Amino acid sequence: MRAQLERERGEWRELEREFRELQETHKVYRQKLEEVTSLQTACSSSIQRQKKTLRDLKHCLQRPRATPEEFALIEQISAQIKERQNAFFDMEAYLPKKNGLYLNLVLGNVNVTLLSNQAKFAYKDEYEKFKLYLTIILLLGAVTCRFILHYRVTDEVFNFLLVWYYCTLTIRESILISNGSRIKGWWVSHHYVSTFLSGVMLTWPDGLMYQMFRSQFLAFSIFQSCVQFLQYYYQRGCLYRLRALGERNHLDLTVEGFQSWMWRGLTFLLPFLFCGHFWQLYNAITLFGLSRHKECKEWQVCVLAFTFLLLFLGNFLTTLKVVHTKLQKNKDKMKKL
Numbered sequence: 001m002r003a004q005l006e007r008e009r010g011e012w013r014e015l016e017r018e019f020r021e022l023q024e025t026h027k028v029y030r031q032k033l034e035e036v037t038s039l040q041t042a043c044s045s046s047i048q049r050q051k052k053t054l055r056d057l058k059h060c061l062q063r064p065r066a067t068p069e070e071f072a073l074i075e076q077i078s079a080q081i082k083e084r085q086n087a088f089f090d091m092e093a094y095l096p097k098k099n100g101l102y103l104n105l106v107l108g109n110v111n112v113t114l115l116s117n118q119a120k121f122a123y124k125d126e127y128e129k130f131k132l133y134l135t136i137i138l139l140l141g142a143v144t145c146r147f148i149l150h151y152r153v154t155d156e157v158f159n160f161l162l163v164w165y166y167c168t169l170t171i172r173e174s175i176l177i178s179n180g181s182r183i184k185g186w187w188v189s190h191h192y193v194s195t196f197l198s199g200v201m202l203t204w205p206d207g208l209m210y211q212m213f214r215s216q217f218l219a220f221s222i223f224q225s226c227v228q229f230l231q232y233y234y235q236r237g238c239l240y241r242l243r244a245l246g247e248r249n250h251l252d253l254t255v256e257g258f259q260s261w262m263w264r265g266l267t268f269l270l271p272f273l274f275c276g277h278f279w280q281l282y283n284a285i286t287l288f289g290l291s292r293h294k295e296c297k298e299w300q301v302c303v304l305a306f307t308f309l310l311l312f313l314g315n316f317l318t319t320l321k322v323v324h325t326k327l328q329k330n331k332d333k334m335k336k337l
Contacts, residue, residue, distance in 0.1 A: 047088050047092065120180070138158075
């Protein structure tokens with residue numbers, strides 16, 4: 001009994017020693033955290049001052065008349081300003097920043113900046129896995145609703161899953177953008193429009209108009225999920241190669257659509273992309289036709305028609321623009337050779 005008591009007393013002394021070490025470590029941690037916060041504030045202030053000075057300098061360099069020597073100097077300074085702006089972008093990826101309007105509405109004024117590369121990459125990879133897994137689930141859900149379960153309640157579950165999926169993507173992408181991801185343009189707006197479309201589909205009451213469009217929409221969802229699945233693996237391969245060569249940022253995403261850096265081996269994928277775009281146009285035309293039906297009383301029909309038309313125009317024109325730009329660059333390279 002006495003030996004056991006001595007052993008327990010020894011364990012308690014060891015526990016006390018570890019607790020004192022923990023207190024000291026935590027004290028040092030808080031001091032370092034305050035130092036980091038102070039350095040973050042200093043860096044942010046300095047970057048803002050530099051940006052303002054560069055804007056003023058850039059404005060002064062816009063001279064309508066300049067000698068050849070002055071023009072060469074202006075070109076050199078302009079190139080250096082552009083490099084400095086890229087450096088600021090990389091620096092700000094590791095500094096806290098104010099959230100955009102969307103993140104403020106969803107999360108409030110919460111700091112979503114990830115301070116280490118490891119945390120950024122882990123969050124980005126988790127985002128990619130989430131998108132892949134949900135694409136597979138949505139594919140199975142669309143197949144089930146189209147061929148097995150012909151019930152309104154299962155359609156509602158599927159549409160609700162679409163709304164949740166696109167809402168989650170918009171939030172996660174906004175966080176990635178705050179941490180240095182360069183996704184921009186239509187590919188950002190695309191998910192917001194898709195969220196709205198899925199929400200309207202969710203509110204569309206069962207009836208003749210809904211049943212007339214149901215099969216076409218589910219077939220489109222199946223095709224879209226298959227294309228997104230192909231895109232994910234194709235784009236992941238492109239991104240992996242370019243990262244290995246140091247030509248792409250490690251926070252670049254395998255976003256929907258077609259990016260300017262995806263070109264080699266794209267022959268098999270472009271027809272599927274354009275087919276999906278024109279299917280969106282076909283959906284819009286079908287819905288516009290249904291809106292003129294004498295039995296049509298739902299506002300969702302017209303709204304969905306315009307939304308599908310917007311998706312078609314955004315996807316088609318953006319893809320066409322990127323293809324044209326890439327072809328033009330290839331022509332210029334051939335001329336130089």
